[in-house]
Amino acid sequence: MSPPPDHDDTSETQLEGVVTRSTGSWYDVRVGERVIPSRVRGKFRLTKQDVTNPVAVGDRVTIRLNDEDDTGFILSIHDRTNKLSRRAAGHRSGEEHVMVSNVDRAWIVQAVKRPQYNPAFVDRLLVAAAVNEIPAGLIINKIDLLTDEDRAEVMDLHLRYVDLGYPVLTTSATDGFGLDRLTAELQDQVSVITGPSGTGKSSLLNAIEPGLDVETGEVSESTRKGTHTTTHAELHPLSVGGYVVDTPGIREFGVRDIHPKDLAHFFPDLRPYVNECKFPDCTHDHEPGCAIKEALERDAIHPDRYDSYLRILESLQEEEEKRF
Ligand SMILES: Nc1nc2c(ncn2[C@@H]2O[C@H](COP(=O)(O)OP(=O)(O)OP(=O)(O)O)[C@@H](O)[C@H]2O)c(=O)[nH]1
Ligand SMILES: [Mg+2]
Ligand SMILES: [Zn+2]
Known part of the structure; x- marks a missing residue:
């Protein structure tokens, strides 16, 4: 040599x-x-x-x-096409820790029941994804548990998010329904899978990739108090190509870093009205002449979505107050 x-x-x-x-x-x-x-x-x-x-x-x-x-x-x-970052809690200007970059899509998993579907959770994560310029989608799992009683409600949810432009998958990790479509959606993509505990995230991933052990759940704020940036994201390769991202604590991402007056822009169903309000700085909460509230009254906006908007608005306003 x-x-x-x-x-x-x-x-x-x-x-x-x-x-x-x-x-x-x-x-x-x-x-x-x-x-x-x-x-x-x-x-x-x-x-x-x-x-x-x-x-x-x-x-x-x-x-x-x-x-x-x-x-x-x-x-x-x-x-980078996008990134999810974490900052020292409560500090807009704190050091940034980039958890993961170049995410192709964040999938929010909900169950038909057990646990109960949570539209506020979904909407909050959809906003977080939008703030971070990450395309999002919804997975409605445990479709095998669907009964005639809840069929209409689940179809309503399905249509609501499809109408907003999000891809919606219905799946059952138990009987395999929808797993081909899920596999096709994850193939060659970098995907974040997140959602509340018990919705079936691990079951779904194991069904399409046996042995895949990915931390996808929420980490509660209280268990992390005082520990800062201890968790690291990881990309887990899929045999069909692509990666699933480990995302402990996705709750912290994004929604914090926006100004309350910009919030409506991240709701595709509210966005068309934001410039039609009487007051240019309308928070769409209490102001007269609010085009969003008018749209709500004539059923052009779903009340759950407006509720989600108000909840997030309130949490952003609280954050603002804490800063001063
Ligand atoms: N009937 C039914 N049960 C399911 C389905 N998917 C998962 N389960 C069950 O739901 C429970 C929770 O599933 P997991 O896959 O552990 O849920 P997870 O989202 O990973 O939960 P965390 O790891 O705590 O965040 C388990 O008992 C699963 O067997 C499904 O499609 N249908
Ligand atoms: Mg799990
Ligand atoms: Zn308004």
């Missing part, structure tokens, strides 16, 4: 891959079927001082391969 040539950038092996995991100073970079443990060049660490991690899970990167030990050096990060 000849000795390695002098350091020369042009003769190096450069590869493109995606960061699937981060463990402190090492990153797993997946290139095809290979996972190449990689490090970051020192200069990256200093460029953005308000970001705790220069490279995030989900990032597409170019690495230089060290042929001797099969490790990599991350040379560059490609532009």
Whole structure:
């Protein structure tokens, strides 16, 4: 074997891959079927001082391969299409920790029943996804439990979100209904699967990819008090291609960082009316001449959706007050 040539950038092996995991100073970079443990060049660490991690899970990167030990050096990060970040609680200007980037879609899982369908939860996450420029969709699972009594209600929910432009899947992890469509939706995509405990997220993922053990649930605020950025996202490869993202604590994402007066823009059904209100700074809550309330009264907006809007508005207003 000849000795390695002098350091020369042009003769190096450069590869493109995606960061699937981060463990402190090492990153797993997946290139095809290979996972190449990689490090970051020192200069990256200093460029953005308000970001705790220069490279995030989900990032597409170019690495230089060290042929001797099969490790990599991350040379560059490609532009991100979107990202989910976490900040020190309550601080709009706190350090940003990018949990995951380049998410193709966030799927919100609900059950027909057990647990009861929760429209406020769905709407809150849809807003969070929109704020972060992540396309969202809805999975209505446990469709095998549907009875004649709740059929109309579930169909109403289904149509409501389809009309808003979101993809809606109906599934049963128990009898396999809808799993082909789910698999097709996840194939070659980076997908976040989230939803309340017990809705069947693990069951669905295990049904389409046996052995997939992904943390997808909510982490309650109280269990995390005082511990900051302890959780790391991870991309779990699917055998059909694509990844499912581990997302503990998705509750923290997004909705916090918007101004109350911008909230209605993130509701596709409220957005068309926001410029028609009498007052340009209308919060669509109590003001006279509100085009959104008029639309509500003539049933052009679903009351559950308006309820969700008011709840989120209230929580944003509380956040605003805490800041001063
Ligand atoms: N009937 C019915 N039961 C289901 C279905 N999917 C899941 N279950 C059951 O619902 C319960 C909860 O399912 P999990 O997959 O653990 O739910 P999860 O969303 O992962 O819950 P967390 O991990 O706590 O967030 C289990 O008892 C499952 O067997 C379904 O499609 N139909
Ligand atoms: Mg689970
Ligand atoms: Zn208004």
